[in-house]
Amino acid sequence: MIEEKHFGQLWDNLAFTKLFRSFRLAVGPSKLIIAFGVIALVCLFGCAMDLITGSVATQEVKVPTERISQTITELDVYIASPEKIEDFKRANGAYSKGHGVFSTLLSYLADRFNDAFVPLLKLDTSNIFANVVNVFRNIGLAGKAFMWAIRYHPIYSVIFLAFSLVCFCIAGGAICRCAALEFARGEKPGIFEAIRFSFAKFGSLIATPAIPALAMIALGLPILALGLLANIPYGGPILLGIGLPLALIIGLLLTAAMTGSVFGFNLMFPTIAYQGSDSFDAISRSFMYVLTQPLWMIIYSFIAMVYGTLSYLVVRFFSFLLLTVTYNLIRAGIISNGWENGRLSRLWPQPAFADLLGTSPTLPLTLTESISVFFINLTLFFVVGLIAAFVLSFYFCANTIIYVLLRKKVDGTPTDDVYVRLIEANSESEK
Numbered sequence: 001m002i003e004e005k006h007f008g009q010l011w012d013n014l015a016f017t018k019l020f021r022s023f024r025l026a027v028g029p030s031k032l033i034i035a036f037g038v039i040a041l042v043c044l045f046g047c048a049m050d051l052i053t054g055s056v057a058t059q060e061v062k063v064p065t066e067r068i069s070q071t072i073t074e075l076d077v078y079i080a081s082p083e084k085i086e087d088f089k090r091a092n093g094a095y096s097k098g099h100g101v102f103s104t105l106l107s108y109l110a111d112r113f114n115d116a117f118v119p120l121l122k123l124d125t126s127n128i129f130a131n132v133v134n135v136f137r138n139i140g141l142a143g144k145a146f147m148w149a150i151r152y153h154p155i156y157s158v159i160f161l162a163f164s165l166v167c168f169c170i171a172g173g174a175i176c177r178c179a180a181l182e183f184a185r186g187e188k189p190g191i192f193e194a195i196r197f198s199f200a201k202f203g204s205l206i207a208t209p210a211i212p213a214l215a216m217i218a219l220g221l222p223i224l225a226l227g228l229l230a231n232i233p234y235g236g237p238i239l240l241g242i243g244l245p246l247a248l249i250i251g252l253l254l255t256a257a258m259t260g261s262v263f264g265f266n267l268m269f270p271t272i273a274y275q276g277s278d279s280f281d282a283i284s285r286s287f288m289y290v291l292t293q294p295l296w297m298i299i300y301s302f303i304a305m306v307y308g309t310l311s312y313l314v315v316r317f318f319s320f321l322l323l324t325v326t327y328n329l330i331r332a333g334i335i336s337n338g339w340e341n342g343r344l345s346r347l348w349p350q351p352a353f354a355d356l357l358g359t360s361p362t363l364p365l366t367l368t369e370s371i372s373v374f375f376i377n378l379t380l381f382f383v384v385g386l387i388a389a390f391v392l393s394f395y396f397c398a399n400t401i402i403y404v405l406l407r408k409k410v411d412g413t414p415t416d417d418v419y420v421r422l423i424e425a426n427s428e429s430e431k
Helices: 002-013 015-026 029-052 074-080 082-092 101-122 125-152 154-185 191-200 202-229 235-275 279-292 294-333 343-347 367-411 421-430
Strands: none
Touching: 015 029, 015 154, 015 294, 015 367, 029 101, 029 154, 029 191, 029 367, 074 082, 074 101, 074 125, 101 125, 101 154, 101 294, 125 154, 154 191, 154 202, 154 235, 154 367, 191 202, 202 235, 202 279, 235 279, 235 294, 235 367, 279 294, 279 367, 294 367, 343 367
């Protein structure tokens, strides 16, 4: 009996192996369709905003930058030298056709994503630390890019981010619900059933990330006010010295709230999906699990990150093979003299692993070639969108599993204990 007990405890500690089910959950059709749909919707909304708003300043010269591009945008200048952005905008005009805020931001974030994960393919053990540092460096640059958008295009950013938040909250709740039911009970709810759950819990899904953010803003305002008071001549430094102890106490609360929010955010949507919780219960549970089991939270998150990276690289490599095989077969089948001088590469640049869409020089196209490029790009964006959908689906599925593993450690709740009352009520009403 003692040996069985020790074996059971050992198996519970090795429960992280359940995280390896994340891939199978993430590639489920319902979850991929929901993820692809929300990505497409947000991208269409961003493109529409780019069409009806002013473009960002650009300079059409080939200068080496951190981004692989023949065009320098004001975002590139802000990343390299923030103090030079105003001079750059004045020198190159307020608007430059063809480069909106969304398209500029999306292109930069895609470059940062590739720069973070593609080096991991080298599998060079001597550069593991450098590759990890590179991942966090790119995360920091991505955050800086968002700061550029908020600072220099505030109205655009507020509208776009608010719309994106609503869309991703609904999609996140639906994907987590699908993952929870499949992981706990082996059930595979349909797309509309999962989306109905998200709309039923819409208030909780929106409020759960918003409440901690508002709380952190409220805690930060007194410290900011103390900094403003320090500007008062003569009396400012005295007020700063007197108020510093209180500022440190508030700063301690703010730091704790930030830490809990950063690590607990990943558990908020899974809490609602598994428990059917309201926003306050989701926040309290996610914070409690992180604070009571910080080591296991770090271990589970690290395993999910490593496994997710490998899964992403496998999916990307498969997509690269798909595009490469198709491209080369089409090129081999072209025998017409009208396709000389690299005409195919102008319409469809040869895909590379680091650049699935391919890169070609900007050359004038005929009307028929422009129509061809439109449909080719539409197809390629669909393939790339599916890869992005997998990443989004994997993120929510992995965190759903992490939540249920932490819940079992803290509360001793079985993994198959999931909220089903809403579905049962809907089933009875349909009958």
